[in-house]
Amino acid sequence: MTGPLVSVEGLRVLFKSADRTVHAVNGVDFALQPGEVLGLLGESGSGKSVTLKALLRLLPASRTTLSGKVTVAGHDVLSMDERALRQYRGGVVSMIFQEPMLAFDPVFTVGDQIAEAVMRHEDVGRAAARGRALEMLERVRIPSAKRRLDAYPHEMSGGMRQRAMIALALACKPQLLLADEPTTALDATVQIQILLLLRELQKEFGMAVIFVTHDVGVAVEVSDRMAVMYGGRIVERGSAADVIRRTAHPYPQGLLASTVHGAMRGTRLEAIPGAPPDLSRMPTGCAFAPRCRLADDTCRSVAPPIAALAPGHEAECHQPRVLSA
Amino acid sequence: MSASIPQGIADEDIGGPAQPLLSIRGLVKHFPIKGGVLNRTVAVVQAVDGIDFDVAKGETLGIVGESGCGKSTTARLLVRLIDPDAGEVLYDGLKIGAQDGLDLREMRRHVQMVFQDSFASLNPRLTIEDSISFGPKVHGLGAKEAKARARELLQQVGLNPNLFVRRYPHELSGGQRQRVNIARALALRPRLVILDEAVSALDKSVEAQVLNLLQDLKAELGLTYVFISHDLNVVRYMSDRVMVMYLGRVAEIGPVDAIYGNPRHPYTKALLSAMPSMDPDARTQEAPIAGDPPNPINPPAGCRFHTRCPFSEPVCAAKVPDLAAVAGDAKHAVACHMNVAGSGHSRTAGAA
Amino acid sequence: MSAASAAVSSEAGQVPVASRGYWSNVLRRLARDKVAMACLAVLVLILLAAIFAPLIAPGDPYRGSIIRRLRPIGTEGYPLGTDELGRDMLTRLIYGGRLSLFMGIVPVLNAFLIGTFLGVVAGYVGGKTNMAIMRTIDVFYAFPSVLLAIAISGALGAGIFNSIVSLTVVFIPPIARVAESVTTQVRNLDFVDAARASGAGALTIIRVHILGNVLGPVFVYATGLVSVSMILASGLSFLGLGTKPPEAEWGLMLNTLRTAIYVQPAVAALPGAMIFVTSICFNLFSDGLRSAMDVKL
Known part of the structure; x- marks a missing residue:
């Protein structure tokens, strides 16, 4: 295939309720090549999870207004009907979550659910589907996979369940995997196992991955490219090294400075002042301006342009300054 | 006031x-x-x-x-x-x-x-x-x-x-x-x-x-x-x-620099190397330990970490290790048979 | 104040927003609920009419006339007709609201006080106390409420006071159950632990931290029971176990007029209509209150 696998242009998501309108995503553009891993980094309310869910049209249709253009593997996602969506979800794109119990039905065995998913998307019999389920459980390194086929989700430990959910998501060999903080609820020693497993499976299956996380370290471990979100927009993007080492936007700069790591004992943390913006009352200019050290009147009144810093490295800022770390 | x-x-x-x-x-x-x-x-x-x-x-x-x-x-x-x-x-x-x-x-x-x-x-x-x-x-x-x-x-x-x-x-x-x-x-x-x-x-x-x-x-x-x-x-x-702490017991305790700079318990070491790297050019290549922490209902006998420990030996399953000071640092204590000379572990402080 | 905390003062991100208390929020939402407000208006009207009955009623509720029995609605001088003893229906309906509302509200209020007390104690103390209180309550809960009310009233004998006692007993178990389950939820929240960690005793914690979070939901539930209580009280009167003639009470009026159902169906149905309207209004208002209180914080 030529051209990008995923292309998102001007994606906006509004949530409407009787009291207020929440501007969750405010014009997100990005493209993803087949087999590429994009880390979407942001804090709560930055719009990272909403962007991900919009790619699968998982947001409640009655309260949500989606606009923009989202194309995944040739499918125009925002105009698909229910039937097309069913084939698309799980077949072309699948998703893993923070809480694996959400992905599984507690009353069926793990093996049956994986086999079920395979039969829904491919023209194969039950025996072949179960064979695929077993193969998948082995590929995600679940010990004694054969026995685990007949286990119920609640009989597995946290890390095991996460692996089983990955097996379920990859059973139909999707071209794109969406990962919504899949390791956040896990213990440290288990988290690293899952991250390494995902990296390995990504190479093996050659699929593209969008990995949403709030943890810089996790994003570094999995991403080829990274995009940092704030106030429903991508404020900086580039290779992982660009974003971590040659950070240009004041928000990721502040985020990196305030993230505790290594031997920082005795030094005062450079915290970003203030709190994230209220998404129902977005400022007119740069969303980060109220918290930014460098903000001037332009920042507060005019939306910032995209500044190209290097090939593929862009920041949405009136005065980007690369700070080398 | x-x-x-x-x-x-x-x-x-x-x-x-x-x-x-x-x-x-x-x-x-x-x-x-x-x-x-x-x-x-x-x-x-x-x-x-x-x-x-x-x-x-x-x-x-x-x-x-x-x-x-x-x-x-x-x-x-x-x-x-x-x-x-x-x-x-x-x-x-x-x-x-x-x-x-x-x-x-x-x-x-x-x-x-x-x-x-x-x-x-x-x-x-x-x-x-x-x-x-x-x-x-x-x-x-x-x-x-x-x-x-x-x-x-x-x-x-x-x-x-x-x-x-x-x-x-x-x-x-x-x-x-x-x-x-x-x-x-x-x-x-x-x-x-x-x-x-x-x-x-x-x-x-x-x-x-x-x-x-x-x-x-x-x-x-x-x-x-x-x-x-x-x-x-x-x-x-x-x-x-x-x-x-690991499964209800103290694995290791000591000054912050000793724990992070010179961890003695295999679990502490695993925990530290499980931290995600912050360097895109030096990503973690291998998980330090496999598996999940066991359930605190009916935890393993002996040293509770022995089921996941890369240095586990029969003595670890048989005997609970005491929390004992590390040689040369009275403030730093670890509950591991490898720390105690004569515990029966082949990698005791003396043997290693 | 030190320089260091002055520095963080600007870090905390302070946006002055007009502060509203929880209850003023609830009232604001309730005021926007048209159905609930309409029901509230009807209820207030009925209540005021009942309270000021001697001032607004056109006649005497007890004075009848043999020659003017069972006149239809719209008769001159008797806008809602007359009953089987020739008494003015409008007057009797206005007076009847007094007893009917009384019988609807008082037993529920009693049960609200006793049931909440039992439920909160059971929920907060837990363990064996909970077991003892809740299992006893379950025994009462096992009977259908109508049967229980009839049985207790029958045992105690007819009369207003006895009806109130029997209805109170009927409503304690459901209210106690709701209070217990809400208390158990609240009790497990961290702020109760924080209060315990500050050395407060059980009574203080219940007063300051539990009741404020429990009374609201239980109150909403109880308002929904007022209509049930009215209907049960009417039922008791109907069976001769509640109010006695010649008192004006909607249930009793419905009972005595039932013989006239073929002669003057519209007049005979009037007390029933009043019971129906009042209970519906209580229920809809209670629903409105429930959704107004269900604020996603």
């Missing part, structure tokens, strides 16, 4: 600076799991199973470990939200709850706690002012003085009292709520504050603000902290000494 609460015996420093503020000896807490028709105990969660440690005056002791290691149960035992099954807790040398010791109610004034969930730990129907002044009122401070103290504390945790006293918790951001929780914990002028994952639910940019605040308050008020977290970076930043 505004009008004070009636003075108690432990208000002044009794034991002197050398006396640990908190001494824990053989603390045990098991939770029975009831089931069946007769509501009989069918299993026991060994949440905390015999731990000993001291917290010196003015220091911060960090406690790290994974889920099920017993760190939150330890926190609740320290503030006596739950009663221990065995063991004793000495506050400044005084046994809590004993005849000649420290009265429980009195102890509450000196030991306070900040919880992880900033929202659940504030009463949604009370204003910020009422939440903070509740404790002082319980201890006999007049309504007026208690309110004055609430305003003073809000100022101290960086919230403008004029803007916040009449607010309700749902009108505040997560970071602001956690500041209120800290103010509430300080309202009784405690000497020891237990911080149970107090910054874990906050966004990183806000977490840094709260960590700075905690450091400032400690210096200003001469507090002692027990800082519990699963985030090794944050614990390293905050703590003077660190205790690593």
Whole structure:
């Protein structure tokens, strides 16, 4: 295939309720090549999870207004009907979550659910589907996979369940995997196992991955490219090294400075002042301006342009300054 | 300081600076799991199973470990939200709850706690002012003085009292709520504050603000902290000494630089190398240990880590290792057979 | 205040927003609920009419006339007709509201006080106390409420006071159950632990932290029971176990007029219509209150 696998242009998501309108995503553009891993980094309310869910049209249709253009593997996602969506979800794109119990039905065995998913998307019999389920459980390194086929989700430990959910998501060999903080609820020693497993499976299956996380370290471990979100927009993007080492936007700069790591004992943390913006009352200019050290009147009144810093490295800022770390 | 609460015996420093503020000896807490028709105990969660440690005056002791290691149960035992099954807790040398010791109610004034969930730990129907002044009122401070103290504390945790006293918790951001929780914990002028994952639910940019605040308050008020977290970076930043727990027991305890620079327990090593790399060119290549932490219901016999330990030998499954000082550093102790010469492990300190 | 805390003061991100208490929020939402407000208006009207009955009623509720029995609605001088003893229906309906509302509200109020007390104690103390209180309540809960009310009234004998006692007993179990389950939820929240850690006793914690969070939901539930109580009270009167003639009470009026159902169906149905309208209004208002209180904080 030529051209990008995923292309998102001007994606906006509004949530409407009787009291207020929440501007969750405010014009997100990005493209993803087949087999590429994009880390979407942001804090709560930055719009990272909403962007991900919009790619699968998982947001409640009655309260949500989606606009923009989202194309995944040739499918125009925002105009698909229910039937097309069913084939698309799980077949072309699948998703893993923070809480694996959400992905599984507690009353069926793990093996049956994986086999079920395979039969829904491919023209194969039950025996072949179960064979695929077993193969998948082995590929995600679940010990004694054969026995685990007949286990119920609640009989597995946290890390095991996460692996089983990955097996379920990859059973139909999707071209794109969406990962919504899949390791956040896990213990440290288990988290690293899952991250390494995902990296390995990504190479093996050659699929593209969008990995949403709030943890810089996790994003570094999995991403080829990274995009940092704030106030429903991508404020900086580039290779992982660009974003971590040659950070240009004041928000990721502040985020990196305030993230505790290594031997920082005795030094005062450079915290970003203030709190994230209220998404129902977005400022007119740069969303980060109220918290930014460098903000001037332009920042507060005019939306910032995209500044190209290097090939593929862009920041949405009136005065980007690369700070080398 | 505004009008004070009636003075108690432990208000002044009794034991002197050398006396640990908190001494824990053989603390045990098991939770029975009831089931069946007769509501009989069918299993026991060994949440905390015999731990000993001291917290010196003015220091911060960090406690790290994974889920099920017993760190939150330890926190609740320290503030006596739950009663221990065995063991004793000495506050400044005084046994809590004993005849000649420290009265429980009195102890509450000196030991306070900040919880992880900033929202659940504030009463949604009370204003910020009422939440903070509740404790002082319980201890006999007049309504007026208690309110004055609430305003003073809000100022101290960086919230403008004029803007916040009449607010309700749902009108505040997560970071602001956690500041209120800290103010509430300080309202009784405690000497020891237990911080149970107090910054874990906050966004990183806000977490840094709260960590700075905690450091400032400690210096200003001469507090002692027990800082519990699963985030090794944050614990390293905050703590003077660190205790690593695994399945209800202490795996290793020592000065922060010794734990992070020269970890001796295989579990501590695994935990440290499981931290995600912050360098895109040096990503982690291999997981330090495989598998999940075992269930604290019926934990493994012997050394509880032996099922996941790369150096496990028969002695590890057979015998519980004692927490013993590391050779050359009396402050650094580890519970591992490899640390004890003659334990029967082939890699003992001498043999290696 | 130190310089260090002055520095963090600007870090905390303070946006002055007009502060509203929880209850003023609830009232604001309730005021926007048209159905609930309409029902409230009807209820207030009925209540005021009942209270000021002697001032607004056109006649005497007890004075009848043999020659003017069972006149239809719209008769001159008797806008809603007359009953089987020739008494003015409008007057009797206005007076009847007094007893009917009384019988609807008082037993529920009693049960609200007793049931909440039992439920909160059971929920907060837990363990064996909870077991003892809740299992006892379950025994009462096992009977259908109508049967229980009839049985107790029958045993105690007819009369207003006895009806109130029997209805109170009927409503204690459901209210106690709701109070217990809400208390158990609230009790496990961290702010209760924080209050315990500050050395407060059980009574203080219940007063300051539990009741404020429990009374609201229980109150909403109880308002929904007022209509049930009215209907049960009417039923007791209908069976001769509640109010006695010649008192004006809607249930009793419905009973005595039932013989006239073929002669003057419209008049005979009037007391029933009043019971129906009042209960519906109580129920819809209670629903409105429930959704107004269900604020996602």
